[in-house]
Amino acid sequence: MTTAAPPTALFGYDFYQNPFPAYEWLRENSPVHEFAFPVGNIRTWIVSRFDDVHQLLGDPRFSSNPPSWASQEFMDAKMMVGSGTAVERIITMLDPPDHTRIRKLAMSAFTPRRVAQWHEPTHAIVEAALDRLERHERPDVVDYAGVIPAEVMGKILGFPLDRYNDMLHAIERAFHTDPEDEDATRKAFEEIAEYGRVLIAQKRQEPADDLTTALIQARDGDDRLNEDELVAMLAVLIMAGLDTTRNLIATTVLSLLERRDQWELLRTRPDLVDSAVEEFLRFNGGVAVGFFRFAKEDLEFGGVALPKGAPVIPAVASANRDPRRFADPDRLDITRTVPRHVGLGFGLHNCLGAALARLEASVAIPAIVRRFPKMTPAVPVDELRYDEMWLVRSLTSLPVRPHGDG
Amino acid sequence: MAERARLAVDQRACVASGLCATLAPALFRLTGDGVGEPRSALVTGAAEIESAEDVAGCCPSGAVLVTPVLDGAEG
DSSP states (O other): OOOSSOSSOTTSHHHHHOOHHHHHHHHHHOSEEEEEETTTTEEEEEEOSHHHHHHHHTOTTEESOHHHHSOHHHHHTTOSTTTTSGGGGOGGGOOTTHHHHHHHHHHTTSSHHHHGGGHHHHHHHHHHHHHHHHHOSSOBHHHHHHHHHHHHHHHHHTSOOTTHHHHHHHHHHHTBSSOSSTTHHHHHHHHHHHHHHHHHHHHHHSOOSSHHHHHHHHHHTTOOSOHHHHHHHHHHHHHHHHHHHHHHHHHHHHHHHTOHHHHHHHHHOGGGHHHHHHHHHHHHOSBSSOOOEEESSSEEETTEEEOTTOEEEEOHHHHTTOTTTSSSTTSOOTTOOOSOOOTTOOGGGOOTTHHHHHHHHHHHHHHHHHHOTTOEESSOGGGOOBOOBSSBOOBSOOBEETTOOO | OOSEEEEEEOTTTOOOOOHHHHHOTTTEEEOTTSOEEESSSEEESHHHHHHHHHHHHHOTTOOEEEEEEOTTOOO
16 A cells, blocks of 8 residues: 655655655656645646656657746746746747757857867866865865856856856755745846846957857847847856756765765776766756646646646656666666666757766766865764755755865 | 758767757657667758758757758769
8 A cells, every 4th residue: 555645745845855765656656746836836747757757858748938838827826937037038948949049059169079178177177176175174065066167167158157156045046945035036046147147248348269258249240149048048057057067066975975885986996987977967966857847738648637738847866766767776886887867858958068067077076086085074964954946956065074084 | 052961970979868859850760779860861951951950059969960962962
């Protein structure tokens, strides 16, 4: 006999601390599960098995564009990401042909070939960050993990992201499921959009050989995107470029500290880095669930009838732990080579920065393990906490002793 | 303006993102392992070529290759 509800309320405090028992319950008992999303209290479905998530992300019967396809209830609850701000126009929520036109403008900067040029700068950034971690009075891996994507993205965009910590706080408020007040979410998205506007204004004054200048040229020179789309592009690069990678790095370091055999394996076997990074993306991918998808018509999905406009959440972190897909899925094994995960999404909206995320993780995680082989957590790991953010699984802090207890 | 183009997917570069088959299912399909492959090695007409070039421009691994076949150059 199965229980009628997951062991923790979905997207509640306990769920965020450890979502995996709830994911397991969903996969076993209700793979396309209807529940009330805590923000807005609206009817939502969450999809948790690998095959279903994979299908959903590539299914043309669904769109991630709320203005065209979401239920009135969803729009009225201001559930659209960035509702009432320039963030409404981020590429993540556009359909073709707008999606295609805008993705092409940014994609060329993030192909594996183009990303390879950031290999040496990323190494230098990581080494400097490790120096600072060692000297810090209260060394924290979450700080280390945050500075790396901020500095790498800063180099690609063409300016130092001085306000990246403000942006990380804004992102946390923007995707929080227990907001301080009704307007907190909109204000947080507006803060991110406004930073984008400031950076664009600066770069218009001082163009250079960087991605921001190329995007401004596409706007001002060729009219291939409008001003709102330009601001949204900067905002999404800041949002998607910072927090996801920070969480991938920080949560993975924690997982390795808890599994010294894997820590030692990574430290002594640099040849395993490629399979290790794929395993980190599967096990602790920066993104917990994808953006809402909306049924474009009344339809059936995984045996469940969904009304037109129904918001559906692809639980990628659950898909990546599905035993139907992965043998012994809750075991972190950096020698695992198959099969493919959905940690970077799938289909139209697959991660544009995938090659950069792989680069940053492949440098930052092995480097900390090699520099501080005896590192230990500075607090009992069961005291560590995760933010109440629906999009990402975000450690609040990870204090460490870089040279261990000795 | 070429009316035909060769279409190929570099199978080693492909990261199985599924973008090609989602954006242009008439031109691409996925193999059992999720790797993209063209349905036909040749695309014809401006609309098909533009669609193929859209996919090439959006592919996260830069694995889609569209090469115009210039008129009179076919042998």
